[in-house]
Amino acid sequence: MKEGIGPMIRSVKAVVEAEKMANSGEIFLREGAKRSSGVQAKGKKVDQLSAYRSQIMGCGLCRLAGTRTNFVFGEGSSKAAIMFVGEAPGADEDREGRPFVGRAGQLLTKIIESIGLTREEVYIANILKCRPPENRPPMPDEIAACRGYLEKQIEMVKPRIVCALGKSSTQALLNVETPISQLRGKSFDFNGVKVIPTFHPAYLLRNPEAKKEVWEDMRKIAKELVLKLPGKKSDG
Numbered sequence: 001m002k003e004g005i006g007p008m009i010r011s012v013k014a015v016v017e018a019e020k021m022a023n024s025g026e027i028f029l030r031e032g033a034k035r036s037s038g039v040q041a042k043g044k045k046v047d048q049l050s051a052y053r054s055q056i057m058g059c060g061l062c063r064l065a066g067t068r069t070n071f072v073f074g075e076g077s078s079k080a081a082i083m084f085v086g087e088a089p090g091a092d093e094d095r096e097g098r099p100f101v102g103r104a105g106q107l108l109t110k111i112i113e114s115i116g117l118t119r120e121e122v123y124i125a126n127i128l129k130c131r132p133p134e135n136r137p138p139m140p141d142e143i144a145a146c147r148g149y150l151e152k153q154i155e156m157v158k159p160r161i162v163c164a165l166g167k168s169s170t171q172a173l174l175n176v177e178t179p180i181s182q183l184r185g186k187s188f189d190f191n192g193v194k195v196i197p198t199f200h201p202a203y204l205l206r207n208p209e210a211k212k213e214v215w216e217d218m219r220k221i222a223k224e225l226v227l228k229l230p231g232k233k234s235d236g
């Protein structure tokens, strides 16, 4: 009985702590903004994101703090119209401290370029900021501890679309257990932001035949963002 309830209590504690940390970032920013008044107005979003990164990068809310090399906050444009959200850092990302830099990341870069954008113009983050050992799937208490950070990033960047990559990130973000095959390409709401899930690039490396569906999803996203696709004349 004791053992059964322990993980639940730990996970509730982690959520409470995560919310405190996520909100302490806000308090910190408000104070910072007061101190430097108008001077900060220009690069405000960039400053907000980097201040928030500094605030949370020492996170110790879950067991992954004990095994990570780097806390992988996320990167990209603070004014991005689209944010890509993956599952968690892998070995390459853990080593470099940047999201999607391995093989799956190279494919993600191509996917982004297929709709006429560059990595620098979008924002890229993960549900988990730290690598799970041996790349095992994220555990529910790790997601609960970490999701406040992503929510805050979405709030700060204010993208028009969040493209959730793969099963774990889509299910975690939307709080559902529906298979990704039934969610991809559809639109959902997350705190007023449109979420369009698609397959994870790592899945595409194993199942290249699914690229067709991802291309369909990207076309839908490009249409929503009114992007002209590379090599395609405007419809007029």
Ligand code: URA
Pocket: 086, 087, 088, 089, 090, 093, 098, 099, 100, 101, 102, 104, 105, 126, 202
């Ligand atoms: N897979 C992810 O979900 N995120 C990364 O950053 C890298 C691989």
